[in-house]
Amino acid sequence: MEKIPYLGHTLTRWQVGPSTFLALPEKGARLMNWHVTLGDGTVRDVIYWPELSTLDDMAKVRGGNPILFPFCGRSFDAGLIHHWRDENGTRRPMPIHGLARQGEFQVQRLEERGFTALFQPGEEARAAYPYDYEFTVSYRFEPLAVFVELRLRNLDTKPIPWCAGHHFYFTVPWDEAHTRGDYFIRIPARATLRQNLDDGRLHPGPRLGPEESLANKDLIDVFHTALKSNAVVFGVRGGEDRITVRLGPDRVPPKSAAIVTWTLADDSPFYCVEPWMGPANAPEHLTGLRQVAPSETQTFLVEVSLK
Numbered sequence: 001m002e003k004i005p006y007l008g009h010t011l012t013r014w015q016v017g018p019s020t021f022l023a024l025p026e027k028g029a030r031l032m033n034w035h036v037t038l039g040d041g042t043v044r045d046v047i048y049w050p051e052l053s054t055l056d057d058m059a060k061v062r063g064g065n066p067i068l069f070p071f072c073g074r075s076f077d078a079g080l081i082h083h084w085r086d087e088n089g090t091r092r093p094m095p096i097h098g099l100a101r102q103g104e105f106q107v108q109r110l111e112e113r114g115f116t117a118l119f120q121p122g123e124e125a126r127a128a129y130p131y132d133y134e135f136t137v138s139y140r141f142e143p144l145a146v147f148v149e150l151r152l153r154n155l156d157t158k159p160i161p162w163c164a165g166h167h168f169y170f171t172v173p174w175d176e177a178h179t180r181g182d183y184f185i186r187i188p189a190r191a192t193l194r195q196n197l198d199d200g201r202l203h204p205g206p207r208l209g210p211e212e213s214l215a216n217k218d219l220i221d222v223f224h225t226a227l228k229s230n231a232v233v234f235g236v237r238g239g240e241d242r243i244t245v246r247l248g249p250d251r252v253p254p255k256s257a258a259i260v261t262w263t264l265a266d267d268s269p270f271y272c273v274e275p276w277m278g279p280a281n282a283p284e285h286l287t288g289l290r291q292v293a294p295s296e297t298q299t300f301l302v303e304v305s306l307k
Contacts, residue, residue, distance in 0.1 A: 001112050007055045016113060017143025019046075027055070029105045029117040029137035032064040034146065036306065045171035046243070046306065048270040059102030062264065063169045066101040067137055069119070069150065070129050072165040072260075073097065073280025076200025084283040087158070092128050094283075097167065099125040100135070114139040132156040133292075145305035152298050159291040161283060164300055165260075165276030170234075170243065172214060172263075172271040178236055180271065181215035185234035187259055189224035193279055200281040214271055219261040223279040226255050232273060246303040247275040256288035275302045 004011050006024075011032070014021040022033040034047040049063040059066070075094040077083040084094045095102070103125060105117035119125075119135040134153040139146060154160045172180055192205030206218040214234065230253045235242040247253045260274035277300055278288010292298045 001110075007052060009055055012110065012115070014112070014114070014141050016141045019141065019143055021139075021141050021146065022049070023115065023139070024055075024058075025107050025110070025115050025117040025137075026105055027058050028101045028103060029067050029119070030058070030064045030101070031139060031146070031148070036144075044174055046304075048169045048171040050269075062268075062270065065148070065169070066097065066167040067150070068097045068165040068167055068274075068276070069100040069135060070152075070162040070164060071098050071280075071282055072163060072274075072276045072278070074195065074197065074200060076281050076284055079199040081197075081200065086130070087161070092130070093124075094128050098164070099128060100137075101167075105137070108136065109138075114141050131158075131160045133160055142305075144307050145303060147301065147303050149302075150300040152292050154292040154294050154296050157294050159293055161289055161291055162298075163277045163282035163288045163290065165258075165274060166302055167272060167274050168245070168304065169270040169272055171269065173269075174236070174241070179215075180266070181213055182236050183214040183234060183271075184211050184237050185214055185219070185232070185261070185273070186211045187224045187232050187261070188228040189259065190226035190228060191224075193223040193225060193258075194221060195223075195280050200284060202279055202281070202285055202287070215266075220263065222261050223258040223276075224261070225258050225279065227253050227257060227259065232259050232275075234271075234273065242306070243273075244303075244305050244307070245273050245275055246305070249301055254288075258288065 001014050018037045023031045033049040035045045075084045077085045077091050104120045108118050109116040116138040132155040136151045138149045150164050193202045194205045205222045230247045232245045256278045258276045258279050262272045282289040
């Protein structure tokens with residue numbers, strides 16, 4: 001573990017076996033990059049990070065793993081985007097993907113294999129999400145894997161709603177010899193959903209097979225739900241390399257849990273495979289929304305591995 005300067009900030013770099021992890025825990029608790037040194041000495045990026053000239057608006061950087069909390073995606077209240085309605089009937093603001101990715105964190109643990117960071121809610125966060133709580137993000141780094149746990153502790157006298165997730169930007173393609181069309185993805189979903197961006201409602205998504213090409217545009221902005229297994233696998237067809245994303249510790253996750261597939265454009269150097277507790281707009285449709293009782297704690301665990 002070492003500290004390195006980067007655009008006026010100080011990153012932490014972890015070397016764990018062949019894997020190198022880079023993060024700025026204080027800014028959104030974000031893992032920025034993960035790359036692996038292969039046996040022939042070449043380096044392969046797993047988690048994508050773009051070349052930048054500044055970190056002034058890090059929340060909008062398309063790279064790393066932005067943390068989505070307390071709610072994923074776009075929230076709506078009676079058709080009004082970027083808002084939600086709390087248990088008292090009060091309409092409150094809620095930015096896309098919530099508050100954590102643009103938030104400040106305090107490092108609680110910094111070790112040779114990872115870190116834990118505690119969210120420091122500012123004025124915007126307190127107005128949007130007016131509860132007394134502790135939200136922490138914990139990473140554990142392994143030679144060919146990373147584990148990340150989101151933990152919400154209720155310090156309030158009333159239940160606290162949440163439906164959090166991750167926005168992993170995976171480097172695709174992995175090398176110049178392949179295109180996105182060379183990649184497959186297997187998502188063991190029984191159903192797909194999409195969100196109407198006019199009013200936030202969910203409606204049935206496209207019919208997809210058990211294995212699809214990452215070049216299939218029908219995958220974009222889809223919530224894959226009713227998962228038969230917690231493991232999603234993608235990689236180059238005919239190759240040995242695979243990435244596996246596991247949503248939760250149980251072999252079969254809750255029915256409301258979702259895997260989201262998204263990318264920006266045909267030539268984007270990344271493809272996002274995102275494990276969420278539930279589809280977007282959970283406070284309104286309630287699918288995937290969890291309530292943390294007073295004095296209780298809930299967690300959301302995800303694993304990404306190269307095996």
